[in-house]
Amino acid sequence: MPARPHVDRVLLLTIILLVVGGLFIFFSASLGLLAFDTGGFTDAAKGQILLGLGGGVVAFFLGMKIPYRFWRRYSLYLFIAAVVLSFLVFVPHIGLSLNGAHRWIGVGPITFQPSEFLKIGYILYLATLLSAAKNKISDARWGLVPFGIVTGIMALVLILQRDTVTCVVLSGTGLMMFMAAGAKLRDFALIVLVGIIGIGVLVAFRPYVAERFVTFLHPGSDSQGSGYQIQQSLLTVGSGELFGRGFGQSIQKFGKLPEAISDSIFSVYAEEFGFIGSAILIVLFVSFAMRGYWVAARAPDLFGGLLATGIVTIITAQSFINIGSMLALLPLSGLPLVFISHGGTSLLVSMGEVGILLSISRSVYG
Numbered sequence: 001m002p003a004r005p006h007v008d009r010v011l012l013l014t015i016i017l018l019v020v021g022g023l024f025i026f027f028s029a030s031l032g033l034l035a036f037d038t039g040g041f042t043d044a045a046k047g048q049i050l051l052g053l054g055g056g057v058v059a060f061f062l063g064m065k066i067p068y069r070f071w072r073r074y075s076l077y078l079f080i081a082a083v084v085l086s087f088l089v090f091v092p093h094i095g096l097s098l099n100g101a102h103r104w105i106g107v108g109p110i111t112f113q114p115s116e117f118l119k120i121g122y123i124l125y126l127a128t129l130l131s132a133a134k135n136k137i138s139d140a141r142w143g144l145v146p147f148g149i150v151t152g153i154m155a156l157v158l159i160l161q162r163d164t165v166t167c168v169v170l171s172g173t174g175l176m177m178f179m180a181a182g183a184k185l186r187d188f189a190l191i192v193l194v195g196i197i198g199i200g201v202l203v204a205f206r207p208y209v210a211e212r213f214v215t216f217l218h219p220g221s222d223s224q225g226s227g228y229q230i231q232q233s234l235l236t237v238g239s240g241e242l243f244g245r246g247f248g249q250s251i252q253k254f255g256k257l258p259e260a261i262s263d264s265i266f267s268v269y270a271e272e273f274g275f276i277g278s279a280i281l282i283v284l285f286v287s288f289a290m291r292g293y294w295v296a297a298r299a300p301d302l303f304g305g306l307l308a309t310g311i312v313t314i315i316t317a318q319s320f321i322n323i324g325s326m327l328a329l330l331p332l333s334g335l336p337l338v339f340i341s342h343g344g345t346s347l348l349v350s351m352g353e354v355g356i357l358l359s360i361s362r363s364v365y366g
Helices: 009-034 038-065 070-090 115-136 144-160 164-180 185-205 207-217 228-239 265-298 302-326 344-364
Strands: 095-098 101-107 110-112
Touching: 009 038, 009 265, 009 344, 038 110, 038 344, 070 095, 070 101, 070 115, 070 144, 115 144, 115 164, 115 302, 115 344, 144 164, 144 185, 164 185, 164 302, 185 207, 228 265, 228 302, 265 302, 265 344, 302 344
Parallel strands: none
Antiparallel strands: 095 101, 101 110
């Protein structure tokens, strides 16, 4: 029997380095919890290892072994399931609220964020819709209207959850898939215009969105309030200098840097590994993006190409927005540094996504 085509080895190696390296970075950042709450460290470690890494490894191998075209057949059902699951956050005794945001579901000792499943559900179904349109994508009935409906449903769910940044990033990912499918520049301009108006409305009616923009433009105006995290992040990154303090030697993670294991984990990494280490991590994400888009461009069918484009875009966009916000190049986002930040659901879904990406790469060599 002929040998089964292999996956893209450069892409596989890059993913392994990010996942394994991310696990070490996470545990180093988590040491800061031990100084204040041993239980907090235990809970964080359990979630990252059991749900994130354990479930992620299963999701990774399933995604890699199952032919990617399998997902096309069930993409509508997966999208509907993800939407329904996301609405469960508003159900009493099931959904969990934090600072007015409804984004989590609690089932016994397990807590997870359904919007992570919405990301892959949206990308899968959008790839199915756009690939089915094929040469009719320039016709609004086959391109713009279906894209608008699916994206609108996704956006409604996330806006109700007060997860504005995820909504913007996922909509941008969908727009990139839409353009890769062959949409007209006219449609692109219309969608961007609608998006700008939508962001303007959110800034006007949601104070926390406007506050993030104000903090970004004037980070020193409220150094003990809204600007505290970015001030501490810049201090943490700068103290790493060229080579860093060394693995596990971060000082700022011990109570000074907010969200050290989640939003601000890049800052902890930069403090311990310095400019050189930070540059290496950024190069790994750039390599992932370049190789992922290389696979997307050579996929044997439009569905595979669009699916690969969506997966690569959502992972790299989240990661670089996280890094940019920690360096005060972008407003604070709350998005995770993929494969590294605390969040078992994020790690699980991300590993499933890259497994599917490697399945697509197998078809390139087939």
